[in-house]
Structures are given as structure tokens and as C-alpha cells.
Amino acid sequence: MAMKATATVFLFLSLFGLNTGLYRKHYYVDERKQWSSAQQYCQTHHDDLSTVSNEFQELQRLSDNSQVTGDYWIGLHSDAYSRLWKWTGGEDATDVKWDRGEPDTYWHEQCGKVEKSSSKVHDAYCSGSLPFYCMEVFELIVVKQENTWEEALEYCRQNYIDLASLSSDVIMKEAEDKSTALTDDVWIGLRFIAGHWFWLNGEGLDYKVWSAGGELQCPAMDQRCGVYDVKKKVWKPADCEQRLNFLCVKTVG
Known part of the structure; x- marks a missing residue:
């Protein structure tokens, strides 16, 4: 069955209550499935059904996705006897953004759903059929060797997934926290080809943190690879043949 990942949202992730330096990417799947079938789908195509922090704005962002109707x-699920709620990763769900009166006293409502209208969590019968969010968990890795952009790209793809795409404020914050590079600039997965800048993973450039004058519409031939300026915390164009440290991204699972 073809995967229908109709939207993605980036959120910060803290596993087991610790700041792990990870972040997760959520995929909305517009197929109606029972909870267990939805989990199986997510484990096949991604990592698992989505874990969401208790912050209301994170649930709000998922609900505000235009694909969500x-x-x-x-x-989120519970044991039928203890009624202890857990996330699919195994961590206790001790601070869920429950709606008023939830979870209620119906013991067989063992799965968690989010109501779009309120962006708050309800317990529900797992046999119900709903669309769902899957997640993948990622981490940024600083590679402290000095390579050209092409060499950095090859290294990341051989050892991790790809050069990092700093496509949200969350991932930019993680890049700031990872700023232990030995060079002032580090390669990222930003490239200018065929008249436009793009991220290697195909994500859009709606989120932008260019340096002043950095997003050149027609950069010189030796200024067509993107770097992250560690000190100024911005992107800027650079000569692809420079030898710099670089940021890779890897999955965690």
C-alpha cells in the first residue's frame, strides 16, 4: 500500500524527561485505521505512532495542518487493568494535555486520540478508525573533519543519512546547541542549482535564516553551497571547495 504522508511538522523531542538533543518529524497519514493497525503502519514506514509533548502549541500545530479534517x-495507550498511560516508545505519559473530564471511567477506552476542535487528548476505543500521525526521530551530528561540500555530502550519506537541513527554528536551535565545530562555518545540505536554493531532502525554504544579502538570486559560481555560520547563527553562500566541518543528520531508533 502506498504511503500517504501528506504533511510534516517539526517538533522538539525530550525522551524520558531528559533533554536528549533529538527532534522528531511527524507525518500525517490520511488513512483511517484502528489504533493497532495505525501503529503497525507507522513502524513499517517510519518509527512509530507519534509521541507529542504536553505543550498545547505542539498539539495545536498538528491539528492546524490543513490536511487534518x-x-x-x-x-498513546493504556493498560486495561492499571490504566497507566504510556507512549509507544515505552515512556510513562504522566503529563498529557487531556481535555476536561478525560480520561474518563470507561475502562475499555485504552487508546489516545486528539480532537481537532480542541487540540486536546481524549481516550477512545482502539477499534475505532481514524487517520493518524507517525513520527521519525533524528539527531544532528557534527563531523570535525575538513571536507569540501561534495566530500561532506558523500561522508554523511555513507555514514548517516544526509547533510543536515536546518529547515525550522527547532532544528536551528539544535544546530546552535551542537556548535562545537572547529571551523567558523559548517557545511549544511543547502545548494544552489538551476536558478534556486534548495534543501537536499526536498523540504521547502519557507523558513529562512540568511545572513544580510545571503540569499543571492544568482550567486557567483564559487558561492553556490550553503554553510551555517556558527558565531552569527545564520546561513550564507560559500565556495563549495572550501574545507570545513559539517553537520550530518541521522535517525535514532
Whole structure:
């Protein structure tokens, strides 16, 4: 069955209550499935059903996705006897953004869904059919060797996934926290080809943190690779043949 990942949202991730330096990427799947089937789908195509922090704005961002038209599953479930709620990764769900009166006293409502209208969590019968969010968990890796952009790209793809795309404020913040590079600039997965800048993973450039005059519409031939300026915390064009440290991204799972 073809995967229908119709939207992605970036959120910060803290596993087991610790700041792990990870972040997660959520995929909305517009197929109606029972909770267990949705989890199986997510584990096949991604990592698992989505874990969501208790911050209301994170649930709000998932619900505000234009593809979402109603309630949806997340990776929250409970034991039928203890009624202890957990995330699919195994961590206790001790501070869930429950709606008023939730979870209620119906013991067989063992799965968590989010109501689009309120962006708050309800317990529900797992046999219900809803669309859902899957997640993948990622980490930025600083590679402290000095390579050209092409060499850095090859290294990341051989050892991790790719050069990093700093495509949200969350990932930019993580890049700031990872700023232990030995060079002032580090390669990222930003490239100018065929008249435009783009991220290697195909994500859009709606989020931008260019240096002053950095997003050149027609950069010189030796200024067509993107770097992250560690000190100024901006992107800028650079000569692809420079030898710099670089940021890779890897999956965690």
C-alpha cells in the first residue's frame, strides 16, 4: 500500500524527561485505521505512532495542518487493568494535555486520540478508525573533519543519512546547541542549482535564516553551497571547495 504522508511538522523531542538533543518529524497519514493497525503502519514506514509533548502549541500545530479534517490517533495507550498511560516508545505519559473530564471511567477506552476542535487528548476505543500521525526521530551530528561540500555530502550519506537541513527554528536551535565545530562555518545540505536554493531532502525554504544579502538570486559560481555560520547563527553562500566541518543528520531508533 502506498504511503500517504501528506504533511510534516517539526517538533522538539525530550525522551524520558531528559533533554536528549533529538527532534522528531511527524507525518500525517490520511488513512483511517484502528489504533493497532495505525501503529503497525507507522513502524513499517517510519518509527512509530507519534509521541507529542504536553505543550498545547505542539498539539495545536498538528491539528492546524490543513490536511487534518477531524480527530486523529497519536501513540498513546493504556493498560486495561492499571490504566497507566504510556507512549509507544515505552515512556510513562504522566503529563498529557487531556481535555476536561478525560480520561474518563470507561475502562475499555485504552487508546489516545486528539480532537481537532480542541487540540486536546481524549481516550477512545482502539477499534475505532481514524487517520493518524507517525513520527521519525533524528539527531544532528557534527563531523570535525575538513571536507569540501561534495566530500561532506558523500561522508554523511555513507555514514548517516544526509547533510543536515536546518529547515525550522527547532532544528536551528539544535544546530546552535551542537556548535562545537572547529571551523567558523559548517557545511549544511543547502545548494544552489538551476536558478534556486534548495534543501537536499526536498523540504521547502519557507523558513529562512540568511545572513544580510545571503540569499543571492544568482550567486557567483564559487558561492553556490550553503554553510551555517556558527558565531552569527545564520546561513550564507560559500565556495563549495572550501574545507570545513559539517553537520550530518541521522535517525535514532
